[in-house]
Amino acid sequence: MPKQEFPFPMPNGWFCVSRSDEIKAGELKNIKFCENDVAAFRTESGIAAVLDAYCGYSGINIALCGEVIEEALYCSKTGIKWSTDGSCIDIDDDSLTPESAKDIKIFNYPVVEMNGFIWAWHHLLKEKPYFELPMLDGFNGDNEKWGKVYHYEYKINTVLQEIAENDVDQAHFPKVHGSPSLPETEAIVDGIYRKTIAETLMDPNNDSVSEEFKVEDQGMFTTTFTRESWGLGCVGLHMVNLPPSGGEFIMVNASCPVDNKNSILRWSMRVSKDIEDELGMAIIDGIANGVLDDMPIWDNKSYVANPILCDGDGPINKFRKWVSQFYSEVPDTA
Ligand SMILES: [Fe+2]
Numbered sequence: 001m002p003k004q005e006f007p008f009p010m011p012n013g014w015f016c017v018s019r020s021d022e023i024k025a026g027e028l029k030n031i032k033f034c035e036n037d038v039a040a041f042r043t044e045s046g047i048a049a050v051l052d053a054y055c056g057y058s059g060i061n062i063a064l065c066g067e068v069i070e071e072a073l074y075c076s077k078t079g080i081k082w083s084t085d086g087s088c089i090d091i092d093d094d095s096l097t098p099e100s101a102k103d104i105k106i107f108n109y110p111v112v113e114m115n116g117f118i119w120a121w122h123h124l125l126k127e128k129p130y131f132e133l134p135m136l137d138g139f140n141g142d143n144e145k146w147g148k149v150y151h152y153e154y155k156i157n158t159v160l161q162e163i164a165e166n167d168v169d170q171a172h173f174p175k176v177h178g179s180p181s182l183p184e185t186e187a188i189v190d191g192i193y194r195k196t197i198a199e200t201l202m203d204p205n206n207d208s209v210s211e212e213f214k215v216e217d218q219g220m221f222t223t224t225f226t227r228e229s230w231g232l233g234c235v236g237l238h239m240v241n242l243p244p245s246g247g248e249f250i251m252v253n254a255s256c257p258v259d260n261k262n263s264i265l266r267w268s269m270r271v272s273k274d275i276e277d278e279l280g281m282a283i284i285d286g287i288a289n290g291v292l293d294d295m296p297i298w299d300n301k302s303y304v305a306n307p308i309l310c311d312g313d314g315p316i317n318k319f320r321k322w323v324s325q326f327y328s329e330v331p332d333t334a
Pocket residue numbers: 166172176177290291294
């Protein structure tokens with residue numbers, strides 16, 4: 001049987017372009033985002049913007065040839081200054097570019113910045129955002145309760161749907177991760193929002209935890225693990241009742257579809273200060289390493305359109321039904 005490639009187009013929703021602190025004021029980056037080349041930059045006053053990388057006048061890649069000057073993206077090849085909304089705001093006097101270039105607009109992606117990340121809205125048919133992302137507790141300057149933030153970034157050789165499906169694939173936790181099976185929970189679904197709450201057995205000494213972070217005198221414990229998704233791009237995770245003092249763990253999973261074979265996951269994690277020096281790192285490191293077990297599987301996986309499941313309408317099929325709302329029909333351009 002030949003390998004079946006993932007059959008859907010780029011999904012619609014808010015996706016992560018970059019960590020906020022990785023595009024500083026005046027900085028410009030050339031980024032692959034949902035199969036498109038984009039110019040992601042931050043103006044000198046601090047506004048983050050994402051434009052299509054190709055200049056509508058010359059076709060030049062302004063993510064590579066441009067530079068941020070004050071509040072604009074300037075292309076020295078054409079002498080055009082592009083505003084954050086993609087309109088042409090100025091053309092150099094000595095440039096050969098005609099004045100009519102002022103009518104050209106480059107597509108600008110709607111952008112929001114929160115939870116430590118820059119997010120851009122992707123819609124296959126260029127429709128406007130129809131939902132908002134939430135400000136997640138602990139990732140917007142509220143530092144009093146929380147310890148250090150740990151960042152991780154993973155380049156994954158598959159699409160976001162396959163990665164997210166992993167969370168509803170109960171059977172793989174003991175087999176792939178050597179971790180206790182998570183009890184199946186009913187997802188609470190409300191449009192683009194999806195939430196699961198699971199009483200989860202955790203082991204701070206499991207194989208995913210690096211030797212230096214293991215906590216030998218702490219046995220297995222149960223925590224309430226809440227996972228909330230806003231579309232396919234943003235997931236917030238929260239664990240409570242962590243030993244020894246009832247501490248908490250929080251995490252943002254900010255995802256970016258690069259193209260139909262590659263994705264980038266950016267994770268930020270932190271625990272409450274009361275357990276930071278106890279088993280905080282065992283939890284963070286164990287989760288950060290756990291995904292490494294999945295990666296070789298994703299590298300080589302074929303898409304199965306109609307998986308045979310023990311329960312005919314099991315969580316994978318329910319999950320696929322929820323995800324289906326994020327795909328537009330591919331426009332027929334033939
Ligand atoms: Fe997994």
